Amino acid sequence: MTPRFHPRVRALALVTAAALALGGCQLDGVEPEWTVPRGSAAPSASTPAAPPAEPGASQPVSDPVYRDYGNPSVDVLHYDLDLAWQPTRKRLDGVATLKIRVAEPVTALKLDFSDAYDIGSVTVNGAPTPGKVTKGDLTVDATARAGEVVLLKVEYSGVPKPVRMPSERGDFAEGLGLRAEPDGSAWTMQEPYGAFTWYPVNDHPSDEALYDIDVTVPKGWSGIANGQLTNTTENGDTTTFTWHSRDPVASYLTTLAVGRYTKVTDTGPRGLPITYWLRTGRDEGMRPVFERTPEIIEWLEKRYGPYPFASAGIVSVTSTSAMETQQMITMGGDLVEELTGSEVEKREYLAEVIAHELxxxxxxxxxxxxxxxxxxxxxGMAMYIEGEWLIADGFADRRSWVAWLRQQDEESRPVAGPPGKWDKEHFAENNIYVGPALMLYAFRRQIGATAVDKLLRDWVQTQRNQPVDRETFTAFVQQRHPDLVPVMNEWLDSPTTPDGP
Structure with a gap:
């Protein structure tokens, strides 16, 4: 998620940046080659036993912060979502088919789901089964043993209703989840929760799953989701867009956007297919900035390893924020309206947002x-990398950037808490961005820039598709640079901004 800072264009050492307009073409997808095979994470003291060898398998846990979301007794392996959007009625019709591994014995399947929808047919393994939605939970009668896999199918329809974000961030004043715009378009952002406003889901990051999403919209409209577009089918006066994610996805990283879009195709490193979805008649000026994506991905790959997915993309929506939704960044197309400064500065800031989300x-x-x-x-890691990209792009100097981070941390830490123990009513505020970024600069001062890049590269390559937490990262750092652990603890836990870097 893009950090929410004011003013949006920073008072740093700025230089003129040349606007790039890259030629686009569409090529077949390329499977990334990782130096460490998937699932080969180095063990740590906190790493649990590996989940069953089943595609999309996870080990869901109860959240220590937002206990009303997620259910550790179920592990959703796969979501098959067949969605249809009616712009004139602002209505979503859906059929969700969930392949669920039961993690512990249950007498009912319980998932997060909005009470804004009317429930139609519900089946478990093909048999009609009672189901009801109460206070944001879908409960379906089903008795299953631990390890058993069941197929849940739910039909539903209704007008989506966003929910409050537990934060003081102004860019989410209208809430989280799917919302409809006056022109009939719709879009979603949902961190830490909100996927449940458009499909039944175990809405917690510990339960990653595979996804296939069909979005049917009126002809002339587009339905964009996370993953890679694999098919577009004309059906008379409607069009169905088919999206596939072959890597596990956390629910907060899914996206849905419906509207009148112009699709632009591009190519990244190693033939990586990239698509940009611009709101027709509104976002043409953003295209040159979006088309810096291949250049930014190449810069990131040199430091942290190959881009981890089969495709990349950006979809513009009616928002003033941005979200790192998997393989398809959800970009607030209205963000530029809040910016001050020259056109060069505005473009550079949008590129900075893209770098952060990438x-x-x-x-x-x-x-x-x-x-x-x-x-x-x-x-914290994305914020550190964002700064390093800005510096490499010639739009900031490191001393000014670090000084600005310290200023932000000194202001946010007393209000929202230290990044390792933040206040649950201040989710995704400045403290969790700038404090850990400064921690990495403190690492840099102690072990050097090259060693920090290697640490981050090793982290992402050895832990890919693994559940991680502070204990995992502590064990990882302890194995490589034990002297950094006290530095990390101070930056994560201190109620005030530590000295340096």
């Missing part, structure tokens, strides 16, 4: 926190 494809998406207490593992 960094998350490694740090947060390929490696996802086990629970929300560990969200700093996502944001």
């Amino acid at each position: 960094a998350h494809q490694w740090f947060g998406n390929a490696v996802t926190p086990r629970d929300w207490r560990s969200v700093w593992l996502n944001e």
